[in-house]
Amino acid sequence: xxxxxxxxxxxxxxxxxxxxxRNRKITGVTIDSRxxxxxxxxxxxxxxxVDGHDxxxxxxxxxxxxxxxxxxxxxxxxxxxxxxxxxxxxxxAAYRQQFPSLKVAAITGSSGKTGTKEMLGVILSRxxxxxxxxxxxxxxxxxxxxxxxxxSRYKLAVVEMGMNAAGEIRRLARIAQPSVGIITNIGxxxxxxxxxxxxxxxxKLELLSELQPGGTAVLNADDPFLAxxxxxxxxxxxxxxxxxxxxxxxxxxxxxxGTHLILGHxxxxxxxxxxxLGVHQAWNAAAAVAGALALGIGFKAACKALEGFRQKTAMRxxxxxxxxxxxxxxxxxxxxxxxxxxxxxxxxxxxxxxxVFIAGxxxxxxxxxxxxxxxxxxxxxxxxxxxxxxxGREARGIAVGARRTGGIDWIVKLDSAAEVWPALxxxxxxQGDLILIKGSRLLGLETxxxxxxxxxxx
Numbered sequence: 001x002x003x004x005x006x007x008x009x010x011x012x013x014x015x016x017x018x019x020x021x022r023n024r025k026i027t028g029v030t031i032d033s034r035x036x037x038x039x040x041x042x043x044x045x046x047x048x049x050v051d052g053h054d055x056x057x058x059x060x061x062x063x064x065x066x067x068x069x070x071x072x073x074x075x076x077x078x079x080x081x082x083x084x085x086x087x088x089x090x091x092x093a094a095y096r097q098q099f100p101s102l103k104v105a106a107i108t109g110s111s112g113k114t115g116t117k118e119m120l121g122v123i124l125s126r127x128x129x130x131x132x133x134x135x136x137x138x139x140x141x142x143x144x145x146x147x148x149x150x151x152s153r154y155k156l157a158v159v160e161m162g163m164n165a166a167g168e169i170r171r172l173a174r175i176a177q178p179s180v181g182i183i184t185n186i187g188x189x190x191x192x193x194x195x196x197x198x199x200x201x202x203x204k205l206e207l208l209s210e211l212q213p214g215g216t217a218v219l220n221a222d223d224p225f226l227a228x229x230x231x232x233x234x235x236x237x238x239x240x241x242x243x244x245x246x247x248x249x250x251x252x253x254x255x256x257x258g259t260h261l262i263l264g265h266x267x268x269x270x271x272x273x274x275x276x277l278g279v280h281q282a283w284n285a286a287a288a289v290a291g292a293l294a295l296g297i298g299f300k301a302a303c304k305a306l307e308g309f310r311q312k313t314a315m316r317x318x319x320x321x322x323x324x325x326x327x328x329x330x331x332x333x334x335x336x337x338x339x340x341x342x343x344x345x346x347x348x349x350x351x352x353x354x355x356v357f358i359a360g361x362x363x364x365x366x367x368x369x370x371x372x373x374x375x376x377x378x379x380x381x382x383x384x385x386x387x388x389x390x391x392g393r394e395a396r397g398i399a400v401g402a403r404r405t406g407g408i409d410w411i412v413k414l415d416s417a418a419e420v421w422p423a424l425x426x427x428x429x430x431q432g433d434l435i436l437i438k439g440s441r442l443l444g445l446e447t448x449x450x451x452x453x454x455x456x457x458x
Contacts, residue, residue, distance in 0.1 A: 360439015
């Protein structure tokens with residue numbers, strides 16, 4: 001962050017500055033009192049279990065210039081606002097306006113956001129210094145904190161946008177002011193918060209209504225909701241497998257070495273390999289290349305930049321060799337589309353031993369939850385999985401769907417991640433199994449990988 005005075009902070013958030021001079025400068029913003037650096041602004045956020053205001057004294061003692069607070073704590077320098085969480089976004093919006101030449105690419109969608117963000121970041125970084133949101137910093141806290149890291153050295157920024165309700169994407173887009181808006185797909189993630197998939201699509205499409213003048217929409221032409229939207233937008237670039245896609249997935253396949261694909265654009269073709277697993281990664285790559293085109297990067301240059309791409313974020317179809325066994329660790333999150341993609345990968349990869357699917361609950365699916373879990377169980381049985389372990393209350397539907405279809409050698413239903421390792425250990429093959437771990441983040445299924453590693457070292 002470039003220096004900003006507390007007076008400008010107070011003006012940006014329409015707050016009252018108390019017990020500090022207006023010309024006192026801040027050099028950064030944080031919401032974590034444990035990570036305070038000298039002269040930073042500490043944003044005190046109230047929470048259900050922890051109230052950041054209780055740590056303002058610690059932050060000031062560690063060198064913070066002031067607190068951005070909802071409470072007037074008399075002994076400390078503060079900027080007082082009605083809502084400190086909203087004020088963080090307002091501050092980021094005002095700060096972002098100090099960089100009018102900055103081009104921002106914003107990415108949303110039901111799945112593939114982080115992969116597409118990382119790929120686009122790799123492409124753009126070959127030309128310019130790129131500010132990229134860390135991990136999945138994609139909500140009304142993560143996005144502002146990302147933008148508050150801006151400085152004049154950055155010419156481009158790539159940010160991810162998530163949501164739980166209508167209006168959230170619009171709010172984030174107004175803060176970021178993107179010139180490129182990428183929507184990866186409209187799936188079933190977060191259907192618990194929306195009445196239907198069309199309602200979900202409408203909320204995602206809020207991104208495009210907030211593009212800067214002349215901004216470009218980048219949409220998945222294989223998605224019916226986004227294909228329909230693309231027909232009424234200009235300028236727009238599309239990606240996908242359909243013949244009319246601007247960046248077309250011509251071929252895609254998975255090997256142990258990674259994902260091999262051929263992309264096409266205006267008569268040109270480029271074949272390359274990604275060091276990540278999953279056919280769906282071809283769509284992420286196509287979205288990233290289309291985003292790069294919108295920002296003036298050539299097709300071949302964009303594709304070449306992705307050769308050998310490795311993801312930064314762990315637990316996303318991460319192949320791990322543990323002894324004679326191989327684990328596909330995708331314990332970061334789950335929804336029907338990403339689970340089906342991961343299951344397809346399990347089927348496609350070779351294995352001397354059994355293929356085991358450790359399937360956790362898919363959360364936030366609303367009325368579609370029962371149907372989606374039953375369908376995933378059916379897909380696992382049809383795919384020829386040897387063993388199935390379900391984890392979580394909702395995931396019991398996966399076992400039901402699998403049993404109805406038949407063909408799986410053994411099925412175990414469990415309530416928690418802590419129960420998985422004993423059940424798995426008793427069923428491992430001597431020749432080495434291929435094990436897929438997939439479930440929503442709250443289940444903590446990555447602990448199974450830790451247990452397997454400890455066991456293999458004995």
